[in-house]
Amino acid sequence: MSLDYQIFDLGDVQLQRGATLRDCKLAYKTFGTLSPKKDNVIVYPTWYSGQHYDNEWLIGEGMALDPSKYFIIIPNMLGNGLSSSPSNNPEPYNGPKFPLVTACDNVRAQHKLVTEKFGIEHIRLVTGWSMGALQTFHWGALYPDMMDLIAPFCGSAKCSRHNYVFLEGVKAALTADAAWKEGWYTDKPQRGLRAAARVYAGWGFSQTFYRQKLDLERMGYSSLEDFLVGFWEGFFLPKDPNNLLTMLWTWQNGDISDNELYNGDFQAALAAIKAKAYVMPGQTDLYFPVDDSEFEVANMPNASLIPVPSVWGHFAGGPGTNPDDVKFLDDKLKELLAS
Template structure:
């Protein structure tokens, strides 16, 4: 039995101008919605992640305490549970699945929150990596609804450098002859393994590797063991078209790319009224603190807190550094109490 539910969206039209017929949004909730409907936390998923992979921050001993809050974890399009290339029937499945933006995702999450639960106020939106991208979108698209945001290890717009990194991942994956332009019958294993190797040089910092934390903290026998067990093991569990769909969403992330802000990035940032703590990691190779400094400069009620860690993009992420997770949890507690 699945541990999540499906919200039927009907036929939806995306920003790209294409439809997802009979679109589905998979979600899971934790805790109970109170009578006032003011104890709501929205916690979107990250690149390739599904709702259960967000649970490292949810618990009775955590800031995201289901005894106190009603926590909604919506699954992104293309993650294999919500409408995705892997689960959409022809003619819109596989390589024909339309490109969905973060804007598209958050608009449909808003429908879930308002239509299904009748929620009008959200106490907090938070998320890691692509979850942070969606968090910024929530703040910019629904400024009167969202009271607080805490995006960590992610930005409100994909930088040019980040875009280039993702081109390497895409090229490695699609170079496998078995990929067949997305019309494969068997997952392109060589391409997935190659993409994982590209990722491995970026997900964690130079100092992480210099100090051999893959061996000392994560328990791998050698560097090669880490590359195979951690990185290749991660991507081999995913569908290639799903990964490419989410990669496109990531590359085209921009809170101002919509009819509301018409490309005015500063205006979009300035519209975020929510009390915000923005938490990059000083060694994150995807989302360096300089990007967050610009964002916070233009957000009226935001504070920048740079995480001092050598875990790079995974600082505070799932299954990594307990110390960094404690730092993140403390910030979430503080923001929720404010």
Template sequence: MDYDVFELGDFVLQSGMRIPDARLAYVTLGTLNADKSNAILYPTWYSGQHTDNLWLIGEGMALDPTRYFIIIPNMFGNGLSSSPSNTPPPYDRARFPNVTVYDNVLAQHRLVTERFGITRLALVTGWSMGAQQTFQWAATFPDMVERIAPFCGTAKTWPHNYVFLEAVKAAIRTDAAWKNGWYTEQPWKGLRAVGRVYAGWGLSQMFYREETWRELGYASLEDFLVGFWEGFFLRKDANNLLAMAWTWQHGDISANPTYNGDFDRALGSIKARAMILPGEKDLYFTPEDGEYEAKRIPNAEFRPIRSNYGHFAGGGINPVDTKFIDDAIKELLAQ
């Protein structure tokens, strides 16, 4: 699927570093109406690209391109927007600067306002790191965002989630082929190891106990671990994964000059009507963390996704979960 690129110029980050000639890749579906009131923003997730978001878009669905103008911006680090893998020296590969969720949202705000002249968003929604961006949008631009529907994600990365990502990073860095980020060939053993690490976290204990992987067409547990999980990460670039893991680990809607680390105040500032959709059995963006946040957001409803798919209840691989999310967003848009 073709995509467009918004040129950001030299984009200064929260860290004080910059991405020279920064690029924000994006796609749009549908038509922006005359008063520009039908815009929906749907950010991508860890390693995901815009094509990976299409499962939640379609005629008759909540995200219906015959009714709404849907913008899918690609996160920095995902290989399409500015990333370690596509940035020229000297900011390439291991020298790609650290990017926050806040940095991503500021870049997306420029796209939305400068490219399209949009001043209000009917909805911001997203899965996982897309949910992190959703919360960040609502806290950073509370007068611009009318509704949010973050699913399987939280407004900050809580400590246990941070620790989980340390294992993902270590799986890459312990492969000798990684060469501190200056590899000439992908560290294939490390990427396969990432898949093995992720397999135990992305899906629930019940998913494995009930052999739900059979519903996805796999013949055995090992077949699933190789075919789904190793295959998933072998398509990725190692430095891109590490860059986005850093972004994920430092996600916090209050970590910016507006809130200066006051997380509860940031949550309380959200004016959007919110539908909070955690995975009931999500092992790292836990429903307990999500419930803490939802209680501190005005006009928020907390509605867990009852699924044994864990975090991947929001990944578009189970039709039952997809319908649950779609129905919830339909209800939110009707309010």
């Protein structure tokens, strides 16, 4: 079977938290053609548990992310099963021994891909959903002179304390399964994965989504239980628990100021983002409420707050679940790219 993505070899990468990820591999996929001036570049990072396939709904002819106009790079996050991850890394840093990776580590690796593999010095737009938005903010703060535009949607520049607590619930569910064996499982801990799916289900969509029974009316499930099993458990069961926990740690420790450039000064990190920004929280997102985005935008020099008017909660931002939200996002990205 031929793979539809490439691997960029990063060699030995020293990570922020002290470990070295040896023979680090970054999986990526590109769409479109790099222009002779290398000035048509869009970077579009992946999200929690997602792989590049799960980003493709926002790319297409006539859309904002149009491969006939732009060279679009989707880098896969470390830990997502395609790039270096607990599930594919050789001993001794395999499984639960896989090192702690920050969003900063991810974006520095992506920067190497963009600059060393393609010789790109300037990016038109960085955009992404959820943890992709976290990486988008990191791009803006770590490399402020490199891009014109950023559009983080349904995500934040720093994991909030409330968001951190939600993720503790996911982690507790995953690791409570007896089959978990401290991460050295031989059989898939499917009870843990199913439990984590149910924790997630209460957060991924809004109260209004459930009140209006959009799981039945719009998504075609036959009952609430059918939705919880068919959609949510089906979403989690194919995934590797160690990979999920690696990315969960990355999410919980997401903070654009947690590096030697800003030394924990979150407002200074936000103020350093020069790119014109459309910050697009979901109006009913339970992970990333609009107030968090208001604070970010208030501290960024060139940002607009554009809430996504949707009752689909966090899933207003992906992965292409509701056509109305896809159209809203696509229209806003077109507007931003035209500016």
